[in-house]
Structure formats: structure tokens, C-alpha cells
Amino acid sequence: MTGTLPAVPISGTTRLYVVLGDPVAQVQSPALLNPIFAKLDLDAVLVPVHAKPECLEQVVAGLQCIGNLDGIFATVPHKAALAGLADRAGRMVEITGSANALRREADGSWYAENFDGTGFVAGLTEAGHDPKARRVALVGAGGAGSAIAAALLAAGADELSVCDPDTAKLNRLRSRLDAHWPGRTHTSAEPHLDGADIVVNATPLGLAPEDPLPFRPARVPAGGVVADIIMKPRETRLLREAAALGHPVHHGIHMLGGQLDSYRDFFGLG
Amino acid sequence: MTGTLPAVPISGTTRLYVVLGDPVAQVQSPALLNPIFAKLDLDAVLVPVHAKPECLEQVVAGLQCIGNLDGIFATVPHKAALAGLADRAGRMVEITGSANALRREADGSWYAENFDGTGFVAGLTEAGHDPKARRVALVGAGGAGSAIAAALLAAGADELSVCDPDTAKLNRLRSRLDAHWPGRTHTSAEPHLDGADIVVNATPLGLAPEDPLPFRPARVPAGGVVADIIMKPRETRLLREAAALGHPVHHGIHMLGGQLDSYRDFFGLG
Numbered sequence: 001m002t003g004t005l006p007a008v009p010i011s012g013t014t015r016l017y018v019v020l021g022d023p024v025a026q027v028q029s030p031a032l033l034n035p036i037f038a039k040l041d042l043d044a045v046l047v048p049v050h051a052k053p054e055c056l057e058q059v060v061a062g063l064q065c066i067g068n069l070d071g072i073f074a075t076v077p078h079k080a081a082l083a084g085l086a087d088r089a090g091r092m093v094e095i096t097g098s099a100n101a102l103r104r105e106a107d108g109s110w111y112a113e114n115f116d117g118t119g120f121v122a123g124l125t126e127a128g129h130d131p132k133a134r135r136v137a138l139v140g141a142g143g144a145g146s147a148i149a150a151a152l153l154a155a156g157a158d159e160l161s162v163c164d165p166d167t168a169k170l171n172r173l174r175s176r177l178d179a180h181w182p183g184r185t186h187t188s189a190e191p192h193l194d195g196a197d198i199v200v201n202a203t204p205l206g207l208a209p210e211d212p213l214p215f216r217p218a219r220v221p222a223g224g225v226v227a228d229i230i231m232k233p234r235e236t237r238l239l240r241e242a243a244a245l246g247h248p249v250h251h252g253i254h255m256l257g258g259q260l261d262s263y264r265d266f267f268g269l270g
Numbered sequence: 271m272t273g274t275l276p277a278v279p280i281s282g283t284t285r286l287y288v289v290l291g292d293p294v295a296q297v298q299s300p301a302l303l304n305p306i307f308a309k310l311d312l313d314a315v316l317v318p319v320h321a322k323p324e325c326l327e328q329v330v331a332g333l334q335c336i337g338n339l340d341g342i343f344a345t346v347p348h349k350a351a352l353a354g355l356a357d358r359a360g361r362m363v364e365i366t367g368s369a370n371a372l373r374r375e376a377d378g379s380w381y382a383e384n385f386d387g388t389g390f391v392a393g394l395t396e397a398g399h400d401p402k403a404r405r406v407a408l409v410g411a412g413g414a415g416s417a418i419a420a421a422l423l424a425a426g427a428d429e430l431s432v433c434d435p436d437t438a439k440l441n442r443l444r445s446r447l448d449a450h451w452p453g454r455t456h457t458s459a460e461p462h463l464d465g466a467d468i469v470v471n472a473t474p475l476g477l478a479p480e481d482p483l484p485f486r487p488a489r490v491p492a493g494g495v496v497a498d499i500i501m502k503p504r505e506t507r508l509l510r511e512a513a514a515l516g517h518p519v520h521h522g523i524h525m526l527g528g529q530l531d532s533y534r535d536f537f538g539l540g
Contacts, residue, residue: 024282048280048283050338051335052335065332069320
């Protein structure tokens with residue numbers, strides 16, 4: 001597979017970016033960002049870093065001491081923990097309690113932001129599914145789910161239904177969302193899809209072929225958009241079954257695509 | 271400069287190798303090893319890591335927790351410290367007290383070896399300057415110097431003169447060398463070049479253009495080979511002045527070239 005991927009020239013002067021995950025083999029960001037570095041003529045490379053949750057703090061502490069490392073991205077399951085490893089954080093991190101990007105500031109401190117939600121909404125809108133004034137059901141209140149919830153409300157979603165089996169986590173998220181967008185979020189332990197215009201899977205279910213479905217596509221109202229945040233495989237079982245039922249589907253990769261401009265701004269690239 | 275370097279395709283499955291240095295911009299190993307990874311069709315990449323000495327332990331502790339990181343190389347000034355950060359070590363590390371390569375073993379522990387000396391001697395011999403039965407003067411008893419000293423004696427150098435202003439360090443090195451090759455090593459604080467067939471700079475002097483010379487080329491006996499371990503710049507002031515005086519010169523890059531086969535064996539590549 002390596003022959004088909006964009007190639008990066010590396011020397012002693014190359015600046016480093018990493019993406020942390022567990023697992024990490026599925027991450028798409030090196031294949032997406034490295035060509036952008038090359039196109040911008042930046043001497044920089046993004047490499048995957050596999051960190052088990054029990055190792056995360058030690059790995060990040062080490063990375064933050066590396067002089068030529070300028071940025072840290074995180075994917076499942078590290079986004080919440082990463083927020084706690086920055087010195088300062090942006091608004092989406094404060095609302096969601098999770099971060100997917102850390103940058104080194106001029107004073108050497110680390111600043112966290114979360115682009116998952118805004119990236120997802122940018123991709124959704126670009127694909128013709130603007131969530132403004134729509135009813136959205138969101139399955140999963142983890143790192144990505146929390147960020148997407150906040151971004152959907154910020155983008156004007158009329159009513160947001162969030163479900164997650166972890167009630168305590170769900171209640172904490174609702175409190176934070178209510179503080180900014182009062183009364184627009186409803187929560188439940190099980191998916192509540194009635195009347196939804198857009199249904200989003202924000203759980204990791206679908207990464208493995210044997211995973212159960214995050215929700216039953218047959219319960220999505222007719223014409224409802226079914227969106228996934230899983231990037232690999234591109235065609236999850238959820239999206240395949242939803243498409244077979246005639247629903248418009250929205251692929252996970254758009255979430256990352258929608259974030260690329262934000263990353264350029266955040267890291268001051270190009 | 272990036273456009274002229276060999277390119278590496280990177281995805282989430284890519285295995286990582288790092289080279290630690292302070293500074294690190296001058297390291298040549300990414301440009302040398304990444305094309306070998308590509309040629310062997312290995313999904314692996316070597317990236318530079320800038321670690322200040324006071325950060326080394328924290329950086330290495332973090333790197334050792336990264337699941338997809340298989341190897342750590344070190345250059346100036348980290349080789350001695352790196353030897354202490356492995357669980358076990360090979361013979362050259364025990365003799366020299368310094369390491370330039372760590373690999374992750376099957377049981378998750380870290381094993382250290384030092385290929386600087388054997389790589390230097392392999393490169394020297396290949397260039398037609400076999401040190402067997404020759405008199406060699408070595409300037410610098412740091413990490414690289416210690417490894418080169420041991421490898422020169424192992425390769426049959428008749429008489430070795432090592433100098434370094436740090437007398438305590440020098441005496442420790444001589445004790446370790448004498449334990450394996452008794453009576454063949456002489457030490458001094460200042461370079462002792464009389465009668466030398468080969469003179470080696472194993473100090474970092476020459477990395478910066480304003481550095482003083484490690485020794486005066488005019489004091490090298492006529493016909494004596496002048497060798498440098500500095501790889502960047504390729505033509506150090508030392509080598510330029512020695513060549514102008516008619517001495518055969520031996521460039522630093524050969525030391526790394528001589529190590530490539532050893533690295534392949536050590537890391538089980540290809």
C-alpha cells in the first residue's frame with residue numbers, strides 16, 4: 001500500500017507533527033496532511049503515534065519536550081485526556097472537555113483546540129446538508145460526539161438529541177451545552193431518532209467489521225441523512241445499510257476534510 | 271532543499287524510528303536510511319528528534335511507550351546518556367559506555383548497541399585505510415571517540431593515542447580499553463600526533479563554521495590520513511586544510527555508510 005501514498009522528504013531540519021491514537025493504523029491524517037505540507041513547501045511531516053491510554057501522559061510529556069515538534073493531534077480514545085495536557089485551551093475544548101489538536105506557543109506553552117465538531121459541520125454543510133434549523137440525532141457523547149454537538153448548536157441546529165449509555169457523561173455534556181444554547185439539547189441512553197432530519201454516528205462502532213451497528217438505519221425517518229465519523233473503512237456497515245434503504249449518506253472522511261483549513265490557520269502554516 | 275531528498279510514504283500503519291540529537295538539523299541518517307526502508311519495501315520512517323540534554327530522559331521515556339516505535343538512534347551529545355536508558359546492552363556499549371542505537375525486543379525491553387566505532391572502521395577500511403598494525407591518534411574521548419577507540423583496537427591498530435581535556439573521562443576509557451587490549455592505548459590531554467599514520471577527529475568541533483580546529487593539520491606526519499566524523503558540513507575546515515597540505519582525507523559520511531549493514535542486521539530489516 002505504501003507505493004500509493006503521498007511521499008514526504010525528510011531531513012534533520014524537518015519539523016514534526018504527530019497523531020496519537022489507540023489503535024492508530026486507521027488514521028487518515030498523515031495521508032491527508034503530508035501532501036498539504038509538501039504543496040505549501042513546508043519542511044514538515046505528520047507521523048502516527050500509537051499510545052495506549054495508560055501511556056498517554058508519559059508519551060505526551062516526552063513529545064512536548066521535543067524541540068522540533070510543533071503539533072500534536074489526537075484521535076480515539078485520547079481526546080478527553082489530551083485536553084488536560086495543555087496549558088491553555090480554546091472555547092470548543094472548554095465546552096466539550098476534549099481536544100484534538102495541541103500547538104506549541106511562542107512562549108513554549110501548549111494550547112489546545114478541538115476542530116472535530118467545526119470540521120464535521122463544515123463537511124456536512126459543504127455536502128448540502130446544512131444543519132441550520134434542522135433536527136439532529138447524535139449517537140455517542142465521547143470526544144468527537146461532544147465536539148460535534150457543540151458545533152451543531154453553534155451552526156443553528158434547531159433541536160439536538162444526544163444519546164450515550166454513560167448517563168453521567170451525557171448529563172455533564174448537556175450542562176455545558178445548555179450554558180451556551182439553553183433548552184435545545186435532549187438526552188437519552190438509547191438512540192432517539194423520531195423526527196430526525198440528520199442522524200450522526202459519533203461512536204467508534206464501525207472501525208471493526210464485527211462491530212454492532214450504533215443504531216438501526218431502519219429507524220431513521222424517510223429522507224433522513226445518515227452520517228458517520230468513521231473514516232476507515234470508508235463504507236461502514238451503517239452507511240451501506242442506510243444507503244440500501246434509500247437514505248442520503250455522509251462519509252466520515254468529510255470531517256477531516258472540513259478541518260484542513262482550520263489546521264492551517266491554527267498552526268500558522270503556509 | 272526538500273525537493274532533492276528521498277521521499278517517504280506515511281500512513282497510520284507506518285513504523286517509527288527516531289534519531290536524537292542536540293542540535294539535530296545536521297543529521298544525515300534520515301536521508302540515508304529512509305531510501306533503504308523504501309528500497310526494502312518497509313513501511314517505516316526515520317525522523318529527527320531534537321532533545322536538549324536536560325530533556326533526554328523524559329523524551330526517551332515517552333518514545334519507549336510508543337507502540338509503533340521500533341528504534342532510537344542517538345547522536346551528539348546523547349550517546350553516553352542513552353546507554354543508561356536501555357535494559358540491556360551489547361559489548362561495544364559496555365566497553366565505551368555509550369550507545370547510538372536502541373531497539374525494542376520481543377519482550378518489550380530495550381537493547382542498546384554502539385555501531386559508531388565499527389561503522390567508522392568499516393568505512394575507513396573500505397576507503398583503503400585499514401588501521402591494522404597502524405599507529406592511530408584519536409582526538410576526543412566522548413561517545414563517538416570511545417566507540418572508535420574500541421573498534422580500532424578490535425581491528426588490530428598497533429598503537430592508539432587518545433586525547434581529551436577531560437582527564438577523568440580519558441582515564442576511565444583507558445581502563446576499559448586496557449581490560450580488553452592491554453597496553454596498546456596511550457592518553458594525553460593535548461593531541462599527540464607524532465608518528466601517527468592516521469589521525470581522527472572524534473570531537474564535535476567543525477559542526478559550526480566558527481569552531482576552532484580540533485588539532486593542527488600541519489602537525490600530522492607527512493602522508494598521514496586525516497579523518498573526520500563530522501558529516502555536515504561534508505568538507506570541514508580540518509579536512510580542507512589537511513587536503514591543502516597534501517594529506518589523504520577521510521570524510522565523516524563514511525562512518526554512517528559503514529553502519530548501514532549493521533543497522534539492517536540489528537533491527538532485523540528486510
